[in-house]
Amino acid sequence: MADKERRPRERPRREAAGGTPPEAPEPPGNRADQFRGRALSRRALLAGTASFAGLTAAEALLAPLQAQLPSVPEDPTRVPGTAPSPYGTRAAFEQAIRLATASHSLTPLESLHGIVTPSSLHFERHHNGVPLIDPARHRLLIHGLVGRSMIFTLDELKRFPSVSRLAFIECSGNTAGEWHEPGGRTVQQTHGLLSTSEWTGVALATVLREAGIKPEATWMLAEGSDAAAMTRSIPLAPVLDEALLCYAQNGEALRPEQGYPLRLLLPGWEGNANIKWLRRLKLGPAPFMTREETSHYTDLMPDGTARQFTLVMDAKSVITNPSGGQRVRRGFVEIRGLAWSGRGRVTRVEVSTDAGRTWQQASLQDPVLPKCATSFRLPWRWDGRETVLQSRCTDETGYVQPGREALVAARGVNSVYHYHAIQSWKVSPDGTVENVHV
Numbered sequence: 068m069a070d071k072e073r074r075p076r077e078r079p080r081r082e083a084a085g086g087t088p089p090e091a092p093e094p095p096g097n098r099a100d101q102f103r104g105r106a107l108s109r110r111a112l113l114a115g116t117a118s119f120a121g122l123t124a125a126e127a128l129l130a131p132l133q134a135q136l137p138s139v140p141e142d143p144t145r146v147p148g149t150a151p152s153p154y155g156t157r158a159a160f161e162q163a164i165r166l167a168t169a170s171h172s173l174t175p176l177e178s179l180h181g182i183v184t185p186s187s188l189h190f191e192r193h194h195n196g197v198p199l200i201d202p203a204r205h206r207l208l209i210h211g212l213v214g215r216s217m218i219f220t221l222d223e224l225k226r227f228p229s230v231s232r233l234a235f236i237e238c239s240g241n242t243a244g245e246w247h248e249p250g251g252r253t254v255q256q257t258h259g260l261l262s263t264s265e266w267t268g269v270a271l272a273t274v275l276r277e278a279g280i281k282p283e284a285t286w287m288l289a290e291g292s293d294a295a296a297m298t299r300s301i302p303l304a305p306v307l308d309e310a311l312l313c314y315a316q317n318g319e320a321l322r323p324e325q326g327y328p329l330r331l332l333l334p335g336w337e338g339n340a341n342i343k344w345l346r347r348l349k350l351g352p353a354p355f356m357t358r359e360e361t362s363h364y365t366d367l368m369p370d371g372t373a374r375q376f377t378l379v380m381d382a383k384s385v386i387t388n389p390s391g392g393q394r395v396r397r398g399f400v401e402i403r404g405l406a407w408s409g410r411g412r413v414t415r416v417e418v419s420t421d422a423g424r425t426w427q428q429a430s431l432q433d434p435v436l437p438k439c440a441t442s443f444r445l446p447w448r449w450d451g452r453e454t455v456l457q458s459r460c461t462d463e464t465g466y467v468q469p470g471r472e473a474l475v476a477a478r479g480v481n482s483v484y485h486y487h488a489i490q491s492w493k494v495s496p497d498g499t500v501e502n503v504h505v
């Protein structure tokens with residue numbers, strides 16, 4: 068059905084009336100320079116992603132995007148509009164896309180507004196692809212140190228009290244390209260493994276109470292039904308108040324790539340622990356030491372030891388506009404960005420427009436919710452001189468997002484995961500913005 072809807076509509080009457088099809092308007096935002104006439108310039112996009120491994124996927128997405136652009140009437144008040152449709156799609160002129168590789172895709176943070184990520188642009192990270200699951204046949208097994216083992220269908224889970232909350236999910240590998248040299252060109256490439264949704268499901272505590280938690284149960288194994296059988300050990304006490312077994316995202320069923328029909332949500336915890344396609348929870352007296360917490364998802368320290376079970380995402384922020392690959396114009400610029408912390412609410416975001424010499428407090432946009440992305444903004448006047456823009460987040464525990472030097476001094480450069488240092492965007496006199504380490 069989607070393909071049919073996306074086919075360009077037949078050339079309308081106005082051509083017969085002698086009108087020349089006008090050029091499609093340029094999409095709003097800072098990416099206008101990437102567009103040439105009616106279509107996203109293939110060369111511009113390829114140049115823009117030259118350093119990104121997802122080139123092929125991005126390239127493959129270009130053809131359908133170009134095919135979608137409709138011809139536009141001179142005056143929309145003179146032509147009847149289209150009829151309602153069973154399932155909506157965005158305007159054909161809107162071209163923000165995820166950049167995808169075989170194993171992950173990145174959210175285009177610089178093109179989004181507010182805090183909620185459209186479900187279709189939520190980042191993805193799969194360990195062996197997106198499984199195809201029949202919700203009618205899907206089951207959740209709960210066993211181990213419980214009073215009685217139980218198996219739930221989705222319908223049974225949906226009969227429990229339904230809980231909704233907004234929460235970010237961030238891959239622990241987000242910004243991993245920044246440990247050594249500036250890696251990503253754009254904020255999508257540096258920070259795009261971060262997205263925020265309204266999640267709906269049943270509280271984990273509600274379902275576990277039904278099975279009965281034995282006193283010696285302190286850890287929980289969560290297992291997905293993907294081809295990797297993605298499996299993590301979760302300490303029970305810190306998550307029991309907040310964890311959800313989710314069946315919905317932004318008002319509708321989960322997207323397949325977000326775990327349809329059931330996923331675990333652990334607000335503030337690293338993305339991979341939020342097990343998608345959830346099929347099994349086993350309670351035990353100790354961590355289960357799966358490959359995901361031995362070979363993967365540990366953080367190598369300079370002394371050769373590794374941090375393990377680093378599950379909570381540290382306070383972090385990034386300026387999304389202006390950001391790498393964009394162009395700043397002289398005069399008034401509203402600096403905009405996102406801040407988040409896995410430990411609670413964001414209490415303050417400071418922005419520097421002079422490479423960290425001075426800091427100004429940014430405005431936080433309501434709602435400011437715990438373990439949820441928070442929008443910030445600061446009015447600025449650019450005088451045309453070279454400078455560096457930075458943001459710094461403080462959360463309700465008093466933790467302050469570190470600079471690069473402080474983070475590297477504490478953890479070295481081999482952690483791979485949990486890079487959350489202050490991001491620097493250099494603005495050159497010609498207005499171009501690039502990722503730098505200062």
Ligand code: CO
Pocket residue numbers: 239337364365376377378484485
């Ligand atoms: Co970790």
